[in-house]
Amino acid sequence: MTAQQPSDKALVPFVSVDHMMQLIHRIGLEDMLRGLGEYIEQDFRRWELFDKTPRIASHSAEGVIELMPTSDGEVYGFKYVNGHPKNTKEGLQTVTAFGLLADVSTGYPVLLSEMTMLTALRTAATSAMVAKHLAPKGADTMAMIGNGAQSEFQTLAMKAILGLKSVRLYDTDPAATRKCAANLAGHGIDVVACATPEEAIEGAQILTTCTADKQFATILTDNMVGSGVHINAIGGDCPGKTELAAGILQRSDIFVEFPPQTRIEGEIQQLAEDHPVTELWQVISGTAPGRTSNRQITLFDSVGFAIEDFSALRYVHDRLADTGLYLALDMLADPDDPRDLFGMLQRATPGAAA
Amino acid sequence: MTAQQPSDKALVPFVSVDHMMQLIHRIGLEDMLRGLGEYIEQDFRRWELFDKTPRIASHSAEGVIELMPTSDGEVYGFKYVNGHPKNTKEGLQTVTAFGLLADVSTGYPVLLSEMTMLTALRTAATSAMVAKHLAPKGADTMAMIGNGAQSEFQTLAMKAILGLKSVRLYDTDPAATRKCAANLAGHGIDVVACATPEEAIEGAQILTTCTADKQFATILTDNMVGSGVHINAIGGDCPGKTELAAGILQRSDIFVEFPPQTRIEGEIQQLAEDHPVTELWQVISGTAPGRTSNRQITLFDSVGFAIEDFSALRYVHDRLADTGLYLALDMLADPDDPRDLFGMLQRATPGAAA
The missing domain is CATH 3.40.50.720 (NAD(P)-binding Rossmann-like Domain)
Incomplete structure (x- = not known):
């Protein structure tokens, strides 16, 4: 293990499109739809707990890019989603999306996931x-x-x-x-x-x-x-x-x-x-x-x-642990001494002693 | 190539913390700081072009999680960043961050990058x-x-x-x-x-x-x-x-x-x-x-x-192509027929003919 090897906390599980499709098949599509419905229903029941804000949209002539954040006070989530009707003509998806969950108490992300497929299921x-x-x-x-x-x-x-x-x-x-x-x-x-x-x-x-x-x-x-x-x-x-x-x-x-x-x-x-x-x-x-x-x-x-996306990400996060259907991304800098980001960078010099 | 193999457009280059550190050493820290300063200065000169909005903050007792979006009309970018002063005591970073650039005309992401290290440089x-x-x-x-x-x-x-x-x-x-x-x-x-x-x-x-x-x-x-x-x-x-x-x-x-x-x-x-x-x-x-x-x-x-982060991501995006210092993430569902997301899922059934 070299000095710049990230710790577990610095690694964020990423669910790719292929992982998501495998997860859906592993669980079974109808079972997963039922499970998602239950998670969404649970979160509608505790609706008043959530930080709610209309989505933050960036409009252009061709379409829109939106961020949809929310939080229940313990977990924070957001979805990035675009809507570009003309994309279909270019062989692209009208809507693509990905999402993230983070721990409110540390701000550290705990899940990054494709959400084009997942949004179709949650909708x-x-x-x-x-x-x-x-x-x-x-x-x-x-x-x-x-x-x-x-x-x-x-x-x-x-x-x-x-x-x-x-x-x-x-x-x-x-x-x-x-x-x-x-x-x-x-x-x-x-x-x-x-x-x-x-x-x-x-x-x-x-x-x-x-x-x-x-x-x-x-x-x-x-x-x-x-x-x-x-x-x-x-x-x-x-x-x-x-x-x-x-x-x-x-x-x-x-x-x-x-x-x-x-x-x-x-x-x-x-x-x-x-x-x-x-x-x-x-x-x-x-x-x-x-x-x-x-x-x-x-x-x-x-x-x-946003809360429906939050519920869907929460479901995926809960079902993911045993499956191995994710990639651990080295997404967060995590120096041994938090005040020593520069030292972490120096120790990563090619050829430097670990 | 199986039916569910993603196309190039569905793959998003991801720059990990380790990639970023290697990129900094490849370019040289002081050269990169100068380059970032030039990109930031360029974007300050065309400030009026940008979509500007105050960051969207989610506050809690322990800290804050923020999304900082902006766009110059051609490229859209945002940064996720947290600020949790107590994290240091638990051996975590006070601030961690990642960011994304997307093509405004299609809404498709073109870069996902760690930004804890990059934010230190852009600041x-x-x-x-x-x-x-x-x-x-x-x-x-x-x-x-x-x-x-x-x-x-x-x-x-x-x-x-x-x-x-x-x-x-x-x-x-x-x-x-x-x-x-x-x-x-x-x-x-x-x-x-x-x-x-x-x-x-x-x-x-x-x-x-x-x-x-x-x-x-x-x-x-x-x-x-x-x-x-x-x-x-x-x-x-x-x-x-x-x-x-x-x-x-x-x-x-x-x-x-x-x-x-x-x-x-x-x-x-x-x-x-x-x-x-x-x-x-x-x-x-x-x-x-x-x-x-x-x-x-x-x-x-x-x-x-947000515009400084946008400039920094733009710099990394421009310098990345030849380096190989990224991982191509299968982040966007990309069916052959955009209306046939379900068919894409069915073809990904384990054991299904490709």
Whole structure:
């Protein structure tokens, strides 16, 4: 061991994309979605404990780069995430992400992880955990409008957490629907490819919209949505990007993660600033009503919040230790004497005695 | 090559602490300090281009964790940094840091780097670059009050950028002074260990204070500071942490990085909110005067700003390509079809055909 060999505290476990995929297969995708849903639900129950701040966004003509920090007082976490709709044309992902957990008492990072894959799982697990609280009893059929990268995860999370039996797929691009249907084959769920959105919502109690246009779009029109459904609106998640006709919002009871963020980024940016919404953590902790009748339209105006990423990182951190599915990164300078950073550098001179 | 093998775009170069130390030795510490000073100076000249925001801090009883983002419109960068004064007692660093650069047009990260070591260099390079603009002509002697982790870097940056010939060391702990003097031996600078701060400032035209107490302290009292000096105040860098008597501030012309941040974190938190200060970028770009007389006291109230970290990461990124001193991290999920994240996961099933 040479003088500059880092100590354990200076090494940060890093979960690569490949590690994450292996971890998902090791645990089992549906089990992991259920586990993530439980961690997210736990953190919604202790919502008031958390340091909450809207994400810190850096906008450009091409897209946005955001930092989403939060802390429960013992653990600190943040996610880096970009959103660049034009990336797809260049063969790149619209959204990529990574995240970090740190120990509040020392400030030392304890986990660095890819989060492109993990965000897909946590978004789906959040949707399904929320649907478990808000969808009509016995809901077993979902319309999945938008059959992109999130669609299979949404479907399997609804199966794992809510007992979904059937999914009805629609996308403006039939190739996306074919891809989604092929991916879901053999996963124990009935898959129906539909030619129109109207056909997709037939008989569905849960309507999930997840499209990617960065502009005001109307994926569901007012006359398409009848009573007694739960709408899970995923795609409207930044200023100028919405998916639902305003008329639907007016007829719905609206549930959100963190109002200051959702009012800027969610479907409700179409409504007055004081339009009533219910915070999900209150429903989940039992201090506000969720669904109160079978005729009601409930709407989860999902934009994604830092606490869900925190929960997901916490889950990965808890499941990682025994797996070996990480790389220990020499990320923190850790001199024997903390005041002697310079001495550490000098001892690392090539050829210097260890 | 298997189906899940990441493409080049999905791989992010990571510079570990060991890589950074090797890079410093490869370039040479003083050359690197000069190079960093030039990059920082360039970015101060184009200051108005940058997206500037005060750091986003998460405070706890034990310390603080901060994110410091910025962007010049083409490149985005942020630094994660903690400050935990009690860490030293547990054999940990008070401050650790890492940073990231990303391409604004795609949102994809292009560099992840340790920044504990790099922050020490950029802080020193910033001090010396600023002293080059503000210190009295011919300044060649510095008092270095506080002989901790930053002291050697400050001294050698002043030598490399300003031509410092002599440093006079003082610390309340004589062991720190002995460590600093030993580390500086053989670096071509005259080192004088002093028993009192009064002795240390004798004949010095530059007074650098860099102590670590998280409380209002008075490292320099009013009667210790005569006319015609440049004060480089490093240690006062968070709310409640200052080093200089208010009387010195009243007699000085004060120069700062980013006033909204310095008024909260710097020495000037002791002054009225509208006390006049000069922004350094204006001095460096020639739109505001710096030192105007030999009798003047100039004070750089340094707290560290995101743009300096951005410059330092930019320098490392530019110097890295040929060195091989990095590890390519599989950090971004990169499916062949961006809409088919699920297919990528399925193809990574252990035992699946590639």
